[in-house]
Amino acid sequence: MNPDDRRLISEALAGRTASFGELVLRYQDRLYHVANRIVDNPDDALDVVQDSFVNAYQSLASFKGDAEFFTWLYRIAFNTAISAKRRKRSAVSLDAGVGKNGELGLDPEDRTVDVAPGAAMERTEDERMLADAVAKLSPEHRTVLLMKDIDGLKYEDIAVVMGVPIGTVRSRLHRARFELRNLLEPGSVGIVEQGAGAASPD
């Protein structure tokens, strides 16, 4: 763990709230980026960031320091953002009442539970194509791909955040990359031969 983070955490635990303020200042941009990508609303993202830092402060004593502080914070923000998104979807659906086809507004399938990547991007044509392709990925594949390429997390960190083994992360990333390649340029990746020892844990 970063020695500065360690010092600031120990000072915050000793009662110096200004040290925690330094941690907020240090990570709020990255956390806002993550939250905005998940909830797809700048105002909601601000709330998620604020709630995440408060939750982190409340459970700061339980942070053991065996992982990076940002990874721990990321996990809290990820869960907070998903909860916020679920709450908002439920509220919107209840307000909407009965849908066009007469079905209830509550949507049992939460396919966009984790990300809506296109909304926060600049919509040039190239980026729009990329965003469409990413949106077509399955939620599991999309999540690991964005955590890796956008948030720059390591395999171990993604495994901790998602609560899955590292082998599953590796396998999902491998599939996500090839799925995205085929979506961007159909047929660009041929069917590969089955090799020995290709069993994947996912």
Added chain:
Amino acid sequence: MLTIPETQLIAAAVDGELSGARAHAFRQLLAAKPEAAELFRALKADAARLRPATIRPIPVSQVSAVLARIRPIAQPKIRRSAPTTRSLLLQYAIAASVFFTLCSASFWVFTAGDRREQERVQQRRLPVTNPTHATPEQDTFAIARSIPRTPDVKSIPEMPPIPPEVVVQVPKDPELAPAPRSAHGDVVGSGIIENPKPLAENALRLPYIFAAGELDQMDVQLRLKEEFAQDPAFRLDLFSKNPAAALELLQASAKQVGLTVTADARTQDFLAKKVPVAVAFYLDGLTAPELAALLANVGKQLQTQKPPAIGSAHLVPMGIADFRDVKESLGIDLTPPRPGRANGDPKSISSDTLGKVAGAVKKATDKAAIVVAFLPATARTAPAQSKEIKAFLDKRGDRKAGALPLLIVLRPQV
């Protein structure tokens, strides 16, 4: 056309998560297959397109809002919880036990005098068990008479007079001790020993401890060859902070010397789940120079890694415990024959000679190695239950002359 393991290697390279051995394999793949290089470039470009050039700053800083919300929370204070019923009961129990102890001690102190009197009375009532061995000083009745009587003791009836024949008369002149025996020669010194027998020599073997990264160095190689010449089987403990990478390195080195490496399914499962377990890498198809070459390969590969996957190494001759471990884990009996029973019971030529010859002809004698989890005795499973171990035993065949069994134990280092 690329295989799935090759595409996995390329994806891991795009992720930037290749270990030393896999990075080497990746470079070889790029050099061998142009389509691999093309695919790597395409995937890398996709990743770069996804990655934002800059992270936009948060529109409104949350520092003051967060600080305003956390100030009322008493984070650093260690709050003492209100005493529960259990803690109250515990306090009462401690107070009661202290009170009971004080009362008991007071009673014991104040009744000590009475107890002493009771003991004296009991002593008076005790009969003399063997009066013939009693001296006048040990005479119970005499002792009893010497004690001044207290008013309580007066109620005890008067004892009858002691008959004179009971008292033992001590002889005035005791018997003297026998005279010392006569000694021949010098008692204090041993004297000169004529034609002494030569003393037996015992060689003390200490483990050979070295850094695994120096395995290809000349001095280490010479020492390894010296060690290998002295004992019939060896165990090499390798300590690693990254056992998975170390195992990959070992497998790659083994392949370079023509070894076929098989991993037990249970062990593969452990490794996939990253269970911190020691792993045994057993091989007995290589001669001492071939083993030294294999270990030199390991050393060379370790030098390309930063940090190296394997730290220190300990080489020891196999002992009884190692023979038992190999037998229980792999079903291979390496125990040397006892002296005098080297040839076993004599058998007739016709009993099973034909079967042995036929079996030896059928069995392949490939150079093979097996990777199994090196578990404690209580957690081991029978080797017959693992098809990989059975396949290894079939492939291994009979050990060729001069081959040296080596058990490499890869131990996770905390």
